[in-house]
Amino acid sequence: MKRLLKGGRVIDPANGIDGVHDVLIEDGRIARVGRDLPVEDATVVEIASGLVVCPGLIDMHVHLREPGQEHKETVATGVASAVAGGFTAVACMPNTSPVNDNANVTSLILAKAAEAGLAHVYPIGAVSKGSKGELLADIAELKQAGCVAITDDGHPVSTALLLRRALEYAGMFGMPVIEHCEDATLKGDGVAHEGFHASSLGLRGIPGAAEALGVERGVLLSELTGSAFHVAHMSARASIRAVRKGKDAGVRVTCEVAPHHFTLTDEALTSPIPYDTNTKMNPPLRETADRDAMLAGIVDGTVDVIATDHAPHHYDEKKVEFDRAPFGIVGLETAVPLSIDRLVHAGLIRLPRLVELLSTGPARILRVPGGTLSPGSPADITVLAPDLKVRIRASQLRSRSKNTPFDGWELRGGVAATIIHGRTVYVNPEMGSGVI
Amino acid sequence: MSTTSQELDQKQAVTALRRKDLLGIAELSPEEIELVLDTAEAMKEVGTRPIKKVPALRGKTVVNLFYEPSTRTRTSFEIAEKRLSADTLNIAIGTSSVVKGETLADTALNLEAMSPDMIVLRHASSGACHFLSRVCRSAIINAGDGMHEHPTQALLDAFTIRERKKRLAGLKIAIVGDLLHSRVLRSNIHLLTKLGADVWVCGPPTLIPTDIRRFGVTATSSVEDAVRDADVIMLLRIQLERMEGAYFPSLREYFRVFGMTEARMQMAKSDVMIMHPGPMNRGVEIASEVADGPYSVILDQVANGVAVRMAVLYLLAGGAEHEEAA
Numbered sequence: 001m002k003r004l005l006k007g008g009r010v011i012d013p014a015n016g017i018d019g020v021h022d023v024l025i026e027d028g029r030i031a032r033v034g035r036d037l038p039v040e041d042a043t044v045v046e047i048a049s050g051l052v053v054c055p056g057l058i059d060m061h062v063h064l065r066e067p068g069q070e071h072k073e074t075v076a077t078g079v080a081s082a083v084a085g086g087f088t089a090v091a092c093m094p095n096t097s098p099v100n101d102n103a104n105v106t107s108l109i110l111a112k113a114a115e116a117g118l119a120h121v122y123p124i125g126a127v128s129k130g131s132k133g134e135l136l137a138d139i140a141e142l143k144q145a146g147c148v149a150i151t152d153d154g155h156p157v158s159t160a161l162l163l164r165r166a167l168e169y170a171g172m173f174g175m176p177v178i179e180h181c182e183d184a185t186l187k188g189d190g191v192a193h194e195g196f197h198a199s200s201l202g203l204r205g206i207p208g209a210a211e212a213l214g215v216e217r218g219v220l221l222s223e224l225t226g227s228a229f230h231v232a233h234m235s236a237r238a239s240i241r242a243v244r245k246g247k248d249a250g251v252r253v254t255c256e257v258a259p260h261h262f263t264l265t266d267e268a269l270t271s272p273i274p275y276d277t278n279t280k281m282n283p284p285l286r287e288t289a290d291r292d293a294m295l296a297g298i299v300d301g302t303v304d305v306i307a308t309d310h311a312p313h314h315y316d317e318k319k320v321e322f323d324r325a326p327f328g329i330v331g332l333e334t335a336v337p338l339s340i341d342r343l344v345h346a347g348l349i350r351l352p353r354l355v356e357l358l359s360t361g362p363a364r365i366l367r368v369p370g371g372t373l374s375p376g377s378p379a380d381i382t383v384l385a386p387d388l389k390v391r392i393r394a395s396q397l398r399s400r401s402k403n404t405p406f407d408g409w410e411l412r413g414g415v416a417a418t419i420i421h422g423r424t425v426y427v428n429p430e431m432g433s434g435v436i
Numbered sequence: 437m438s439t440t441s442q443e444l445d446q447k448q449a450v451t452a453l454r455r456k457d458l459l460g461i462a463e464l465s466p467e468e469i470e471l472v473l474d475t476a477e478a479m480k481e482v483g484t485r486p487i488k489k490v491p492a493l494r495g496k497t498v499v500n501l502f503y504e505p506s507t508r509t510r511t512s513f514e515i516a517e518k519r520l521s522a523d524t525l526n527i528a529i530g531t532s533s534v535v536k537g538e539t540l541a542d543t544a545l546n547l548e549a550m551s552p553d554m555i556v557l558r559h560a561s562s563g564a565c566h567f568l569s570r571v572c573r574s575a576i577i578n579a580g581d582g583m584h585e586h587p588t589q590a591l592l593d594a595f596t597i598r599e600r601k602k603r604l605a606g607l608k609i610a611i612v613g614d615l616l617h618s619r620v621l622r623s624n625i626h627l628l629t630k631l632g633a634d635v636w637v638c639g640p641p642t643l644i645p646t647d648i649r650r651f652g653v654t655a656t657s658s659v660e661d662a663v664r665d666a667d668v669i670m671l672l673r674i675q676l677e678r679m680e681g682a683y684f685p686s687l688r689e690y691f692r693v694f695g696m697t698e699a700r701m702q703m704a705k706s707d708v709m710i711m712h713p714g715p716m717n718r719g720v721e722i723a724s725e726v727a728d729g730p731y732s733v734i735l736d737q738v739a740n741g742v743a744v745r746m747a748v749l750y751l752l753a754g755g756a757e758h759e760e761a762a
Contacts, residue, residue: 199645200462202562202584202622207646273570275563319541321561323582 002026003422004039008047008383011054013356014372023053025379028421033373045424050387051416054355055372056088056380058362059332061153061178061232061256061307064090064121067108068097073312073400075112075121078332081310081399082119083426085332086415088380089120090310091366094131095154101126101137103145110146118425119418120380122148122368124178127166133158136165143173148366151178153232156214164221171227176254176365178230181214181239182283191323193284197266201275203322208236208290211283215239219246219253230365231255233309235283237293244302254365255297256305259331259338260285260405262294268405277318277325278405281311298357299348305361306354308335312401330399334406337390340413344386351386379422385431388414452755457569457576458748460585461626469594469627472747476595479750480743482519492750493522497552500526501544502579503559508714508738509579509589513556516745525552540564541571548572554752557581562619575752583617589713590623592744594631596737597668600709605632610662610704612694613672613721615655616643616683620713621672625651638662639672639694642683659694666704670711671696671721687720696722701731709733 003025010021010033022037023030047053064078073081075092082090092109094100100109106123113121125142129135131152139150150170156179157163166177187210192198194205215231219242222229231243234255246253260281265288268279279285297303311328318325339358343349359382363371370380394407418426453468461469482490498517502510510526517524527547538546544555554575557565562582569576580586598604609628615621615637625648628635635653637644638661648655656662663669674690684690701708710722710732718724727734 194646196647196650199647200622200651202582202619204583205646274566316539320539321559321567322563323561 001422002031002040002042003045004037004042005045005047005053005381007049008051008053010373011052011352011355012373013352013360014055015374017373018352023373023381025422028379028423030373030375030377030379032375047383050385052351052384052386054382054384055359055363055377056370056418056420057086057336057358057382058089058091058366058368058370059087059308059310059335060091060305060362060366061258062090062092062310062332063095063312063328064092064109065312066096066112067105071314071400075109076116077398077400078310079113079116079118079121081330081332081397083418083420084398084415085334086336086382086384086418087119087332088382088418088420089122089368089370090332091122091124091148091362093151093153094124094126099126099131100124100147101129101131101142103141106142106145106147119420122146122366124149124151124153126150127152127157127177128162131155133162136162136169139170139175140173143175147175148368149176149178149230151180151232153178153180156180156182156184160217160221163218164225167221167225167227167229171225174367176228176230178232179214179218180232181211181218181234183210183213186210186213191280191284192269193266193286195266195287197269201269203269206282206284208238208286211236212238212242215242219243219251222246222253223249223251226252228252228254228365233258233261233283233307234294234303235261235286235290237290240293240297240302244297247302254304255302256307257294257298257303258307258309259335260329262291262298263338263342264405265291275322276405277320277322278329278403280322280325280327281309281329282327295343295348298343303357304365306335306339306357307362308332310399312399313403314401315403318403329403329405330397330401332399333397334392334404336384336415337392337411337413338406340384340386341411345412351384379419381419383416383419385414385416385428387412388416388428388430390414390430453751455752457565458587458752459565459569459576459578461587461590461623461630462585464630466630469591469630472591472744472751473595473598475747475751476591476740476743479746480740482746483742488519489521490519491521493517493520493753496522496554496753498522498524498554498556498749499547499552500524500556500579501547501558502527503529503557503564504580506558506580508741509558512738512741513579513745516742516749519742520746520749522749540568544568544572548574554749577748577752580619582619583622584619585623586619587623588741588745588748589620590627591748592737592741593624593670593711593713594627595740595744596711596733597709599736599740600733601667604628606634607667608634608636608665609668609670610636610638610666611670611672612638612659612662612696614643614674614683615639615648615672616645617675618672624670625653629653636662636666640684640690659700660703663700664703666708668709668711669696669701669704672713673715674717674721676717691720695720696726698723698725698729701726711737713737
């Protein structure tokens with residue numbers, strides 16, 4: 001079966017392509033990309049002008065909550081949210097209940113993903129058994145079952161020694177260690193960025209240095225071991241300085257930034273809604289200088305990936321006093337509008353760089369298929385509508401949870417359609433008919 | 437009509453706080469603060485009568501919902517409510533369904549189903565009053581939320597200062613103690629800076645909130661600089677349980693560096709006022725000789741608390757407008 005995507009602006013940074021091209025899909029794989037390809041026996045899918053065809057977006061940091069916390073999200077609702085957000089693949093964190101530290105949990109997640117039949121799901125295994133920070137998990141078993149990386153996300157790896165061992169051991173399988181960088185003692189029982197707004201609201205602070213210490217530790221141990229180290233959800237300006245320094249020194253360090261960390265600051269704690277628990281995440285929303293440092297890192301190439309840290313929580317859990325609420329917000333369905341509006345339309349980067357951040361970068365770091373439209377690659381394709389006016393409505397999200405601080409935001413840029421293995425799995429109802 | 441009501445009626449142009457709740461001083465305008473302080477003067481007179489009661493809040497139900505232990509503030513609110521003829525109800529943690537694991541929102545909504553007019557909330561979480569104000573229709577009065585604000589304390593402090601000094605603008609006011617964890621500090625900073633005082637805050641660097649200077653105050657760890665030529669010295673409680681956080685080495689050492697002694701007090705103006713929101717740790721943040729000495733107004737603060745809380749309750753209930761309707 002053949003499909004021909006005709007007439008869109010094709011952006012494939014891995015192959016240096018940016019222009020009006022056709023994309024021929026054959027048996028779920030990319031067959032050819034070129035100008036005015038012959039139709040022959042293919043079904044033609046007309047891509048309206050103004051739309052962008054790019055390799056499927058990959059979110060390398062999501063919490064799907066299954067097994068154990070299905071009231072927040074399931075694999076099925078998570079991947080439905082993913083494709084509605086333009087993501088053809090997600091990598092899910094192991095802090096489920098039980099923790100994904102063995103093949104049984106990994107297999108369960110993969111079985112649920114296969115059943116859902118939407119976005120690809122790449123499980124990430126735990127560094128340590130139960131993510132308790134004591135003994136290494138059975139990493140070879142996790143790898144064999146399908147895990148693409150390891151992390152104790154939610155917490156940093158407990159000690160420098162264990163992180164060193166994890167880097168050495170996972171390096172044997174070519175798996176990166178993804179680290180929630182944080183010095184636990186400096187974080188303490190903090191709930192918000194340590195700065196003026198936390199001082200004003202009487203919230204316990206988490207200084208940027210708590211994160212940067214974790215980044216520095218990881219960079220040093222990556223240098224020591226020669227293994228790949230990936231900084232999750234970076235938020236502090238001192239962290240990006242540490243990553244930049246590491247990269248300059250040739251250390252195998254990469255990093256990701258979440259959309260909320262390049263769009264919001266800790267001022268959101270105060271307004272429009274004071275103490276809104278949807279502004280509570282870890283790492284916290286930081287001050288303007290930190291937010292600007294994230295933007296600068298996105299522009300200068302220090303940042304490798306935009307990842308959402310999609311963290312669904314039930315409204316009961318968020319409808320409590322600020323210091324009792326869990327950390328985190330959903331992100332899969334808001335990432336593309338926020339990124340296009342605040343990065344591309346703001347004039348900071350161009351679309352090819354955004355595709356690198358959302359597709360090529362994560363595919364490279366996780367060593368998973370996709371991230372490119374090279375012939376032979378899976379036909380995982382996202383069609384972006386860079387000029388679509390989008391109004392974010394929490395109640396309309398496909399995710400089982402609605403915990404977003406972006407409710408009501410009006411942005412320019414959205415997802416037109418999501419194609420996985422050549423099959424259109426999502427078309428944005430806002431697009432009207434006949435555009436794709 | 438009582439004397440108080442007549443006096444209050446004369447100020448009818450500005451007799452009500454046009455807001456549902458009193459969540460903090462941060463939201464109040466200088467005019468609203470002055471209104472509360474002026475109203476409190478009239479309320480104070482009620483407390484000097486043989487029959488200490490006016491009908492201002494007759495038929496109103498006020499719930500005092502206290503999630504943290506409190507003697508002074510809860511009693512003060514209760515007396516204020518009773519002097520205004522409100523029906524009052526006290527709910528303290530441990531005697532309610534809180535121990536059964538009910539959420540704050542559910543507790544409040546269940547109380548609200550019984551149609552109270554006001555809820556006076558004391559809670560250990562910063563922002564608990566903001567949260568409740570979004571959930572409830574009742575007026576929420578903040579009686580202290582976590583490390584955030586304690587607005588009626590700041591109002592009674594300002595009332596006490598104004599009573600003696602006749603003004604707040606231009607006064608040098610030194611606040612010394614645990615700044616980081618203090619809701620009294622935050623409310624006082626907002627209030628005193630809004631009314632034009634020169635506010636100095638002082639404590640060990642480990643107990644000074646980040647970026648506190650952005651509130652428009654001078655921050656120092658030199659207690660001498662803070663109290664020199666001060667018109668008012670306000671001490672904040674050092675919470676003994678904070679010792680575990682190792683914010684400073686020992687209580688003895690704290691007293692050595694920051695304790696308010698007679699010698700340090702001598703550096704202030706000759707008519708300095710010594711204030712403390714209580715409860716005091718004698719020999720930690722304040723020497724007994726200072727607490728019990730002639731410059732101390734600590735018990736005046738407590739006395740004025742009732743009048744100020746009466747004013748807040750009265751004004752939030754609609755002031756003279758409500759009385760006319762009733």
